[in-house]
Amino acid sequence: MIKKLLLPLFTVFLLGCTDQTASIFQDEPGGSITNFEDNIHGTYASTYRPLESENIVIRNATVFDGNGNKFQNFDVHFSNGKIQAIGLRLVTDGAKEIDGTGKYVTPGIIDNHSHMGVYPAPSVRTSSDGNEATNPVTSEVWAEHSVWTQDPQYKLALAGGITTFHVLPGSANLFGGRGVTLKNVSANTVPEMKFPNAPHSLKMACGENPKRVYSSRGPSTRMGNVAGYRNAWIGAENYKEQLERDPSHRDIRNETLAGVLDGEILVHNHCYRADEMATMINIGEEFGYKVSTFHHGVEAYKIADLLADEGICAALWADWWGFKHEAYDMSIANIAIVDQARGGTGCAIVHSDDESGIQRLNQEAAKALAAGRRAGFEISEGRAMTWITKNPAKSLGILDQTGTLDMGKDADVVIWSGNPFSVYTKAEQVYIDGALAFDKATNFMPHTDFDLGVKEWEDK
């Protein structure tokens, strides 16, 4: 039954999910009782300004729209930084023509789990800024305050089609701090990279890591972990009550947690085991918040129906496993099973958590697609493309701005040399908000300050 679902149905289901998501994840900041400055529009707001957009029509390409569809001989038109239209033989006025014959076009690829910038290259002690592993609860730290704008890894990801990525704190803590969603653009300050209007996120972590790191002071068990989450949420509730009595009270640790309880901050929860994910869902029920996305979820396939019922996304690897006990029960069809749960209503995401993997998310999706088909699912390439475009955008609360080629969205567009599910395919051009960011043919790409003076061999 699952296998027989047709493509148009997928699209309907996904659109349905989207609307629901918007209401859950994108509450108006004005509705909050917390007094701290509005996170999205205040002092730390994005100051991102796109480069000047081109007016371009890509002709006669194979187009994945990010909604689950694959169109042959389609045109893609963007200008003023926005997608204008996709379709057959588009009429445009004065747009620069790019021959897309034999090429594939997709939305910009989105990785919702990266540590670029906070664990930059080279990997040295002095810039290892990804995890404030000094207390099991560090919800007060923000990854954006660790991000190094000169990390040479951004452009490598760009060459793999990555236009947006979400930087999370590490997983040593029960509450690791706030994550930040960035446009993959070159800038000298972090706010200039921040994705405009993207909600903040909170990193939480289950399982082995927190109980290992804090074993001497606690938590040292999984039940200790859970007590730690619940105590912290009770503290956040108390903080909210206190705030009603004294609106000037500041407590940045609890401001983040209250932001989650108020529906402004999205929970991104590192969690491998199925039973632990189910427990985390219970904790969300107890305190009235919803997990946006479970990350890593090597056992997500065991509770795929539950995740679909709860409307929770799972950001997964195609094939990582075995590096720790909670990553032992791998299924090579994990992503596909999550995707196909409950008649294809699951929200599966291919994530990297890795500065090498982020360069080839399309290849990781291909392996996951192959495993799903081998397990017996009929999954289209268009559907698999949603795992690295639409679904991560949904997970990050930015689907209204990017993630598909819908009219009016940011013109984050990748032109591929061929089918992106082939190992031989390369991203040829990447556009961010309609501006050319990467061009393989001319070796056009940003170079950070760190890159300068390094590549002497290029001229040898």
Add this chain to the structure above:
Amino acid sequence: MKFLKFFFLMPLLLFPHAEDMYLIKGGMTFLPDGSFTKKDILVDEGVIVLVEDSIGDVGAENIIDANGKYVTPGLIVFSSLGLLELSSLPETNDTSSNTYNAGFDPSKAYNPFSQAVRLNRAKGVSSTVHVPQASGYFSGLLTYTKINEGYKQKKQGPLGLVTSFGQSYDDSRAANLLFMEDLFNYVRSNKDDNYADMTQFMLGTGNDYKFTSRDLKALLKVLNGEIPLVVEVSRATDILNILKFAESQQIDLVLWGAAEAHMVADEIAKADVPVILDPLDNIPRTFDSLNSTYENAIRLDQAGVKMAFYYAQGAGSHNAYLATQSAGNSVAMGLNYSTAMKSITSNPADIFGLVGVGSLAPGFDADLVIWDNDPLELMTNVDNLLVDGTDQDLSNRYEELTERYMKEKELPNSYRSRE
């Protein structure tokens, strides 16, 4: 050739082991010349007997139709397969030693029933070079093991002595190079020394590296030219220093990792030193590898350097089979397809002088994979793996887990069927 014709005429007399014989028909076969050519392959008693355009009825009990499929040698990977279950649990990890260093051979810990072994078999891996990770100045000895099912595996080795050179928290790399020179010179001129004498030598060095007589014997194998020194190294100038060191010591050398090898590719080619690398390593992970690039493999190939590939990304050793993805990407970067394919099959065998493996030709062990499509593509599946001429069981725990959670979902999962 007359002999071969006789084979066809008298098949049953000449091949009394019909049940041991496999005839693989019509697959696009990766030949030693680097081409994919439609061939029939006859296997008897574990060995490839014939690779011909067409082989008639020779009475083989096992006939595999490979028409429309691809046939390659079994993948030879560099890994810790069967040496560890879960890398983060030391009690399940036998890759390292504090007792021995140069003489440490982790392959003695090999467990053929490791889940990772079974998974990698299902993905086309027929054998591995086991990579030691001892904690001393040397990491230990490389050995070769087939990963066929059952208790008995053919092994070859030791193949090489592994060490690393470059940035260090403990001492200057200059001092490390001097130490290695002193050590090799000492061992060369004191070949009969025992552990106690070696300790005397170490007293003068101000560090606490230990050498047992087993470790000294491993060093002697390098000095005697029996096995190469395999050096994990990144920086271009370090590579030049190691090339010079090997030349002065008159020892064989293999480079490992070698992120900046492309900068000194001509020097490496001139010294006729092979390089083992992951073509996907393009991140400047250390100050020794600031010039990391996807072009490393391409430039080394252009200079004429022989390469073998491993996969060092993601979950690492448990997914050693993804050497196909590394090789596929190297083709996308511009490497010749046959060079990429050889880098995960025959080149590892050539580099370490492995006998009778890595190629599809008469006389070679029948280690071969039948793929349903291009072996380097991401969505290709393995249909059959033969190791020593036996069709391997490709079932594994991960497909069982998948099945369990896709079928009979109305039952509590513990009561669902097992394979």
